[in-house]
Amino acid sequence: xxxxxxxxxxxxxxxxxxxxxxxxxTLLLVAALAVPSAPAADMFVYxxxxxxxxxxxxxxxxxxxxxxILTRPEFLIQAAAPAFFVIHPDGRHLYAxxxxxxxxxxxxxxxxxxxIDPATARLTLVNQRPSGGADASYVSLDxxxxxxxxxxxxxxxxxxxxLQPDGSIGKRTAFFQHTGSSVNxxxxxxxxxxxxxxxxxxxxVLVADLGLDKLFVYRFNARDGSMQRxxxxxxxxxxxxxxxxxxxxxxxxxxxxxxxxxxxxIAFAWDSARGALTEIQTVSTLPPDFKGVNNCAEIxxxxxxxxxxxxxxxxxxxxxxxxxxATGLLTLVEHIPTHGKTPxxxxxxxxxxxxxxxxxxxxxxxxxxxxxxxxxLTQVGEPVYIPYPFCERFLPIPEGQKR
Numbered sequence: 434x435x436x437x438x439x440x441x442x443x444x445x446x447x448x449x450x451x452x453x454x455x456x457x458x459t460l461l462l463v464a465a466l467a468v469p470s471a472p473a474a475d476m477f478v479y480x481x482x483x484x485x486x487x488x489x490x491x492x493x494x495x496x497x498x499x500x501x502i503l504t505r506p507e508f509l510i511q512a513a514a515p516a517f518f519v520i521h522p523d524g525r526h527l528y529a530x531x532x533x534x535x536x537x538x539x540x541x542x543x544x545x546x547x548x549i550d551p552a553t554a555r556l557t558l559v560n561q562r563p564s565g566g567a568d569a570s571y572v573s574l575d576x577x578x579x580x581x582x583x584x585x586x587x588x589x590x591x592x593x594x595x596l597q598p599d600g601s602i603g604k605r606t607a608f609f610q611h612t613g614s615s616v617n618x619x620x621x622x623x624x625x626x627x628x629x630x631x632x633x634x635x636x637x638v639l640v641a642d643l644g645l646d647k648l649f650v651y652r653f654n655a656r657d658g659s660m661q662r663x664x665x666x667x668x669x670x671x672x673x674x675x676x677x678x679x680x681x682x683x684x685x686x687x688x689x690x691x692x693x694x695x696x697x698x699i700a701f702a703w704d705s706a707r708g709a710l711t712e713i714q715t716v717s718t719l720p721p722d723f724k725g726v727n728n729c730a731e732i733x734x735x736x737x738x739x740x741x742x743x744x745x746x747x748x749x750x751x752x753x754x755x756x757x758x759a760t761g762l763l764t765l766v767e768h769i770p771t772h773g774k775t776p777x778x779x780x781x782x783x784x785x786x787x788x789x790x791x792x793x794x795x796x797x798x799x800x801x802x803x804x805x806x807x808x809x810l811t812q813v814g815e816p817v818y819i820p821y822p823f824c825e826r827f828l829p830i831p832e833g834q835k836r
Contacts, residue, residue: 474495474496474497474502474504474830475496475497475498475499475829475830476495476496476497476498476782476827476828476829476830477493477494477495477496477554477827477828477829477830478493478494478495478496478503478506478789478825478826478827478828479491479492479493479509479518479520479527479554479825479826479828480492480493480494480506480791480798480819480822480823480824480825481512481515481516481517481518481529481822481823481824481825482514482515482516482820482821482822482823483514483516483532483777483793483821483822483823484514484820484821485513485514485533487511488508488511488820489511489512489514489820489821490508490509490510490511490512490513490515491508491509491510491512491515491556492506492507492508492509492819493506493507493509493554493555494506494507494798494817494819495830496782496787496789496800496827498782498784498786498787500813501787501800501802501813501814502800502813502814503789503798503800503814503817504817505817505818505819506798506817506819509555509556510547510555510556510557510558512529512531512545512558513531513533513543514531514532514533515529515530515531515532515545515824516529516530516531516532516569516570516823516824517529517530517532517570517571517572517778517823517824518530518572518824518826519572519573519574519826520549520826520828521574521578521600522574522578523578524549524551524828524829525548525549525551525600526546526547526548526549526559526600527546527547527549527556527826528544528545528546528547528572528574528581528602529544529545529547529572530542530543530544530564530569530570530571530572530583530584531543531544531545531561531564531569532568532569532570532586533567533568533569534567534568534587535567536561536563536564537563539563540567541563541564541565541566541567541585541588542563542564542566542567542568542569542585542587542588543561543562543563543564543569544561544562544564544569544572544581544583544594544602545558545560545561545602546558546559546560546561546596546600546601546602547559548600549828551831552831554828554830559599559600559601559602560601560602561602562594562602562605564583564585564588564592565583565585565588565590565591565592565605565608566585566586566587566588566589566590566592566626567585567586567587567588568585568586568587568588569583569584569585569586569588570584570585570586570626570627570628571583571584571586571627571628571629571678572584572629573628573629573630573631574631575631575635575653575655575658576631576633576635576655577635577655578596579595579596579655579658580593580594580595580596580606580655580658581593581594581596581602582594582629582630582631582638583629584626584627584628584629584640584641585626586625586626586627586643587625588610588626589610589611589612589623589624589625589626589642589644590608590609590610590611590624590626591607591608591609591611591626591629591638591640592605592607592608592609593605593606593607593608593638593653593658593659593660594606594658595658606657606658606659606660607651607658607659607660609651609660609662610624611624611626611640611642611644611645611649612624613644613645614644614645615644615645615646615672615673616646616672616673617673617675617694620643620644620675620694621643621644621645621646621673621675622644623644624642624644624645625642625643625644625645626640626641626642627641627642627643627676627677627678627693628640628641628677628678628679629641630679630680630681631653632681632685632703632705632708633681633685633705634685634705635653635655636652636653636705636708637650637651637652637653637663637705637708638650638651638652638653638660639651639679639688641676641677641678641679641690642676643675643676643677643693643694644675646669646670646671646672646673646674646675646676647667647668647669647670647676648667648668648670648676648679648688648690648701648710649666649667650663650665650666650667650668650708650709650710651663652708663708665707665708665709665710668701668710668711668712670690670692670699670712671695671715673694673695674692674694674695674697674699675692675693675694675695676690676691676692676693677690677691677692677693677729677730678690678691678730678731678732679691679732680732680733680734680741681703681734682734682738682756682761683734683736683737683738684738684758685703685705686702686703686761687700687701687702687703687756687761688700688701688703688710689701689732689734689741689763690732691718691729691730691731691732691743692729693728693729693730694728696717696718696719696727696728696729696745697715697716697717697718697729698715698716698718698732698741698743698752698754698763699712699714699715700712700713700714700715700716700761700762700763701713702761713760713761713762714761714762714763716754716763716765718743718745718748718752719745719748719752719768720748720768723748725747725748726747727745727746727747727748728745728746728747729743729744729745729746730744730745730746730776730777730778731743731744731776731777731778731779732744733779733780733781734756735781735785735803735808736781736783736784736785737785738756738758739755739756739758739808740753740754740755740756740766740808741753741754741756741763742754742779742788744771744776744777744778744779744790745768745776746775746776746777746793747775748768749770749771749773749774749775749776749792750768750769750770750771750776751768751769751771751776751779751788751790751810752765752768753765753766753767753768753769753808753809753810754766755808766808766809767809769801769809769810771790771792771799772792772797772799772812772816773790773792773794773795773797773799773816774792774793774794774795775792775793775794775795776790776791776792776793777791777792777793777822777823777824778790778791778823778824778825779791779825780825780826780827781803782827783827783829785803786802786803786805787800787801787802787803787813788800788801788803788810789801789825789827791819791822791823791824791825792816792822793821793822793823795816796818796819796820796821796822797816797817797818797819797822798816798817798819798822798825799812799816799817800812800813800814800817801813
C-alpha cells in the first residue's frame with residue numbers, strides 16, 4: 434500500500450490563500466449585487482441670479498427624480514440679473530427678464546433670448562431687446578409659443594413681442610402703460626406691473642399690478658400678437674394688498690392671486706368667455722400669531738389641482754392650502770419652513786413629485802418631496818448653495834445624456 438503523498442507547508446498555505454480570496458470575491462460580488470446603483474439624473478435645473486457682475490447670471494444643476502438629489506449648480510453664463518425666466522415648450526430656447534434699470538446706456542430693462550444646447554443644456558445668447566420699462570420682473574409665453582410677454586415693475590407697463598423662427602425676439606406687438614397709485618405712499622406711489630400671463634384659452638392676458646391694487650385683463654389676438662383692454666378691464670382688490678403673482682387652476686375655472694404686501698391669497702372665479710374675474714375668497718398666508726414683517730412672493734397650484742402653495746418672505750415658509758374641486762375655495766393645511774431666508778420662487782418638477790424652492794437671502798435651494806395624496810412637503814437632503822437665487826426651471830435631460 435502506497436503511503437499518502439505529503440504536501441509541503443507552502444502548498445497548503447497557497448491553497449488556503451486561494452480559498453480566502455475566492456470567498457472574499459464572492460462576498461464583494463454579493464454585496465455589489467445587493468446594493469442598487471444610483472439612478473441617473475434625468476432633469477437639468479436652471480437657476481437665475483438676482484444680481485449683476487462676474488459669475489452672476491445662469492447656473493445649471495442636475496436633478497434625480499427617483500431620489501430627489503440635486504447637484505450643486507455650476508456657473509453657465511454671465512447675464513445681468515436674469516431674475517425671472519421661462520423655457521420654451523420646444524426645449525431649445527430660454528427667455529429671461531433682466532431686472533435692471535438701464536440697458537445699453539439708456540433707462541429701461543431688457544428681455545433676452547437664449548438657445549439651449551440639447552446635449553449639454555448650455556446657453557448661447559441669441560439676442561436682446563429693450564423691455565419697454567425699468568426692472569423687467571416677469572416674462573411668459575402665449576399658448577402657441579409665438580409671443581413673449583413682459584411686465585416691467587419700475588416702468589409700470591407691459592409689452593408683447595413676436596418670436597422669430599430662430600428663437601430670437603422680434604418686433605413689439607403690444608404695449609400698455611399703467612397709471613395711478615394706491616394707499617401706500619412708499620410702495621404704491623405709481624403703477625408697478627409685477628406679472629403677466631395668458632389664460633388657458635389664449636384669448637386673454639392678465640396682469641397683476643402691485644402699485645394699483647388691480648388684476649388687469651386684456652384681450653389677446655394670437656394671429657398678430659395685438660392686445661386691447663377688456664370689458665371689464667380689471668378686478669380691484671382691497672387697498673394696500675399689493676398684487677404680485679397669480680396662477681390658473683388646471684381646470685381653467687379659477688384664478689389665484691398672491692398679494693405681496695397684504696400676505697394674502699385671493700381666489701377668483703374666471704369667466705373665460707367674457708374675461709371676467711369674480712372674487713370668491715381671501716385667505717391669509719400667515720399663522721394668526723405671526724407678528725413680524727412679511728412679503729409674499731410666488732404662488733403655484735400642484736399639477737393635480739388639489740393643492741396650492743404660496744411663499745412667505747419674512748415668515749420664511751410655504752403656506753399650503755387644499756383646494757375644493759367644485760368651488761375653488763381654499764383651506765389652510767400647514768406652513769412649511771423653507772430652511773432659508775426670504776424664499777422667492779419655487780417650482781414643481783413636471784410630474785409634481787418634487788418641489789424646489791430658492792431662498793434668496795441665504796443663498797440656497799431646498800428640495801421637498803410632495804406627498805402623493807396629502808400634498809404635504811418633506812425636506813430631502815441638505816440645502817444646496819447657489820448665490821442670489823431667484824428663479825428655477827426644470828428641463829428633461831435627453832436619454833443619451835443621462836448619467
